[in-house]
Amino acid sequence: MADEASKKETVDTSSHVAEQMFSDIKSSLPDSVVPIWQSLESNPWLLAATVIAAGFIIAKIAQYVFKTVLGKVASKTKGTFDDHLFVILAKALYSVIFYISLLLAIEALQFSQSTDTFLKRFVVTLLILSLMMKLLKVTRLVLESFSQHKHRFKLIEERTIPILDITTKILIVGAGLYVLIMSWGVNPAAWLASAGIVGIAVGFAAKDTLANLFAGFFIVADSPYKLGDYIILDSGERGRVTHVGIRSTRLLTRDDVEVTIPNSVMGNAKIVNESGGPWEKTRIRINVGVSYDSDLEHVHDVLMEMAKENLDLCSSPEPRVRFRSFGTSSIDLQFMAWIEKPEQKGMISHRLVMTIHKLFKEKGIEIPYSKQDLYVKEWPSSPSGSD
Incomplete structure (x- = not known):
């Protein structure tokens, strides 16, 4: 019963929010606008179109003001990080305002309960996907900005960006999908429990792959070597590091042969980094x-x-x-x-x-070498009667 109650509460959240906002808008209208609103209420489709048009205009104005005001602040700073960041945030603000206007328009049309709930869920889904895409762009922008300041952020550099980028994408997409499922009235707790059991089975089946995966993250974090370093392994391999991936590391030997070594092996190997230290010499x-x-x-x-x-x-x-x-x-x-x-x-x-x-x-400098002299103490006597 508690699960069903929480599910119902999740299902009706967007409807309650839209109804409350619609009611607040009606109550805050000036007296001169009330007759116009009442005339529009007699034609729900016209009211919905008016709400969408107003939402579009307000969203555009808010986006323009946001970009203009913060754009002046960004123009006074060095670099282009804040310029790109404010552009993405302005688009996110536009999306939020416009999708809220769509929810209000659906509320104005006064559909049946099932249709009203479905349409609002659909609009909330679009809003979540839009914000998810914006957040992915922001994280990518932040990682690239950090990688350009290597003296401050040694962990985030060109070679670590792909791994960190994949990690942040997994976290953002996972959180977004969780909220998305909740918005459709489905409790993902049971799914997560099932996924845990499946994860244990997959972990036993793919333990070598997972070992390489985790070793790849530890190599990135510990940074015993980087791209371009010349290293020697305790097993005898010697070469320049050409690729540090999630599963393996590649070395280009002096024979121009590329050797691929699993990260689990690299993580447990004794590595001599000839390019390490204060210089590459x-x-x-x-x-x-x-x-x-x-x-x-x-x-x-x-x-x-x-x-x-x-x-x-x-x-x-x-x-x-x-x-x-x-x-x-x-x-x-x-x-x-x-x-x-x-x-x-x-x-x-x-x-x-x-x-x-x-x-x-x-x-005239002599390089000596080993010399051995053979002394014959006595020749063997010849047999009697022979010459």
Whole structure:
């Protein structure tokens, strides 16, 4: 009984509102207009047309005033966000006033109860859909505006807009449909309970898909990498991030092969982001050894001079030469330098090895290698009687 009472109350809400507004309009009319109103009441269709025409004119005037007054305020601010926002709000104001006039026109026609209720529900449905579309445009506009201020809103940027846009659309459409169903006198509580049971079944059936979906949201929120970053996974994959989607992440490897990795794997993987940190630069290390007879200061100066003339290397931070240990047959050292792009690491390392080898030959610096001498202590004696 309580459900039926709440349903009936929901069904009659729009009718009660329209009747009350219609009554308030009649009671607030000036004395000079009352005779005209009474003459129009004798012809319901003419009264309904007059109400619709008046509602249209009032809606247009309100829209114009709203845009003009707030447009002057928007013209004094930087950017176009408020300009577009006020245009959408002005259209929403027009829709509300015009659809209210349609409800009043239906009330003036004095249809039967069933026809009156159906028409008012239909008009309320159109109003809800119109406002839903306006709200979707506003949220999209807000997300785009936030993404242009990356220093303030780090979570909302170009790569996160699609996911946030989908989320807001789901919430707005879901809330709008809930109100829409309620306006037609249907209690959606039972539907929601059924949807919960179905959701549990779907969750078990599509647990991998849902794991990728939630992992995608966590990746966006945690932001361990972004589009364009060069990353290395603990499984060995290395490449540039070309796409971060709801289900998967795509890497373009140095072989120009695109690898698609599920977000659930990315969420649990150890990721080395070579483009992370204060800049995108990355450091390369070239291991080399020189003989014990070499002048180490001379070796250091030769490598540093080579680094200054090499255009592939960054001047800031400066390249470095570090002698690491006394090896078996050489003094081991590392030449360390920074490069601009992580994906160029292999190519620049190749060039540096060739350059150092050539330069050491020209400067007379020996790069030792392991040598093994074989000493024969005694030749085996030849068998007796043989030559």
